[in-house]
Every structure is written in C-alpha cells, then in structure tokens.
Amino acid sequence: MADSSRIYTAALIVIGDEILSGRTHDKNIAQIAGWLGVQNIRLAEVRVVADVTAAIVEAVNTLRARNDYVFTTGGIGPTHDDITVDAIAQAVGVNVVVHPQARAILEDYYQERGGLTDARLRMARVPEGAELIPNRYTGAPGIKFENLFIMAGVPQITAGMLEALTGTLEGGAPLLSETVGCWVAESEVADLLRLTEKAHASCQIGSYPFWREGRTGANFVIRSTDANELAACSRALIDGLAAIDKPAFAGGI
Numbered sequence: 001m002a003d004s005s006r007i008y009t010a011a012l013i014v015i016g017d018e019i020l021s022g023r024t025h026d027k028n029i030a031q032i033a034g035w036l037g038v039q040n041i042r043l044a045e046v047r048v049v050a051d052v053t054a055a056i057v058e059a060v061n062t063l064r065a066r067n068d069y070v071f072t073t074g075g076i077g078p079t080h081d082d083i084t085v086d087a088i089a090q091a092v093g094v095n096v097v098v099h100p101q102a103r104a105i106l107e108d109y110y111q112e113r114g115g116l117t118d119a120r121l122r123m124a125r126v127p128e129g130a131e132l133i134p135n136r137y138t139g140a141p142g143i144k145f146e147n148l149f150i151m152a153g154v155p156q157i158t159a160g161m162l163e164a165l166t167g168t169l170e171g172g173a174p175l176l177s178e179t180v181g182c183w184v185a186e187s188e189v190a191d192l193l194r195l196t197e198k199a200h201a202s203c204q205i206g207s208y209p210f211w212r213e214g215r216t217g218a219n220f221v222i223r224s225t226d227a228n229e230l231a232a233c234s235r236a237l238i239d240g241l242a243a244i245d246k247p248a249f250a251g252g253i
Helices: 017-021 030-040 053-066 084-092 102-111 119-124 155-165 186-199 226-244
Strands: 006-013 041-051 071-072 094-099 123-129 131-133 144-147 148-151 178-180 204-213 215-224 248-250
Touching: 006 030, 006 053, 017 226, 030 041, 030 071, 030 155, 041 053, 053 071, 053 084, 084 094, 084 102, 084 123, 084 144, 084 148, 094 102, 094 119, 102 119, 119 123, 123 144, 131 148, 178 226, 186 204, 186 215, 215 226, 215 248, 226 248
Parallel strands: 006 041, 006 071, 071 148
Antiparallel strands: 094 123, 131 144, 144 148, 178 215, 178 248, 204 215
C-alpha cells in the first residue's frame, strides 16, 4: 500500500545520438511526466545521453540511487547501436539473456513478417531476472528490472507501454496546484514571491512570464501536497499583489 504522506520520485534517461544531434525532437519527456503525475509520482529529473555504454551506466547508477524509479527511452531496437540493455545490465551487475517469453512473442509477431532473424532476436534480450512490459504495437516488449523501466523511444510505442504499467507502481501524495495570474513584471514581485513561499514551507511557487496584448504579465503556479497550505499560500499571494495595486486573476491569465 502506498505511503500517502511521502513524495515518490522518478528520473528519466532519454538515450540516443539522434536526440542530442537535433535530428529527432523528443516527445517522451512531457508524455512520461504527465503519466507519472497521474500515478502520484513526481518526475524529478531528466538526462539526455548518447549511445555510449559508459554514459548510460553512469546515468542509471546515479539517478537510481536518489529516485524511487528510473525510466529509460530509446536504444532497445534490433540494430548494433541499440546498446541500452547491455549498458543497464552492466550498471546493475547482471548478464544479458534472451527472455523466453519475449522470444515467443517475437516469433509469433514475425511469423508472417519474414521470421525471427538474429537482428530481431536482439529485441528479446534483457538483463537477467527482468520482467517484460507489454507492447501491443510491434510485439517487442519493454523491460522492467527492479525499479528500472526500459522502454522504446518511439512515442506511440512508449505510450502503449505506459498504458500497460498504469496502476502498477506505488505512488505517494498527489501534487496539487493553483494558478494565479497578474499583469505585472516578475522583477516587481520577486521579493513578494520569495517571502510568500518562505512563509508557506510546504508550498513551491513557480513564475512563468509572458508578453501579451502589448504588456508584460506572469502566471504564478503554487504547488503543494497539502490542500489547506495550498489555499493559504494562494490567498497570501493574491493579497500581496492587491497590496501593490496589482489585481490577481485566479486560474491564471
């Protein structure tokens, strides 16, 4: 049963030279962050690393040590540069094996698609002791090893794997939020934001400026796991803005 009083965190490692070169624009960060929020898990950090074993090993070991969960996307396909499984097995100190269920899934999927070649069989390789994450799109499964979730880089396939994981991870206190908008420059209210957040220890205030209708404004997003503290912090910010003749708009602008 989840401990509703604590915050569960996750890290995401986006793996691929094509992301770092700019040839491919990653869409999984927002997708995974949104999904984690629904599971009451907070995405705490994201790294983008190259298809280099040492870089993947270092990222996995570092992020796994300080988060409840680590997700990876990319590098689990059939080609020589798909090295994620090997790198993660090295990071956790186990061998790479062909998972019998994964092999059976791929044999069935490719039966009418040219058969299970050596290249395709690479997609059945897992760190020894791993479980599978179903993939209803292309057959090739994702992989779960302890608190590591190894998924495809293609956003649609990633979405299917997340769907298969929905409701299976332990989460904690849901992060609540309220938005307050104001036609004001951030520099005018920097001290007010800092002091308001300091007075409400369980709350965080994020400031998001914009330029619209020929003038400067900002939306302030207050976040907390405590509904009462969230309401009190929002009220304090609205009152503080009113005190300097800057009317606030609940819900944002």
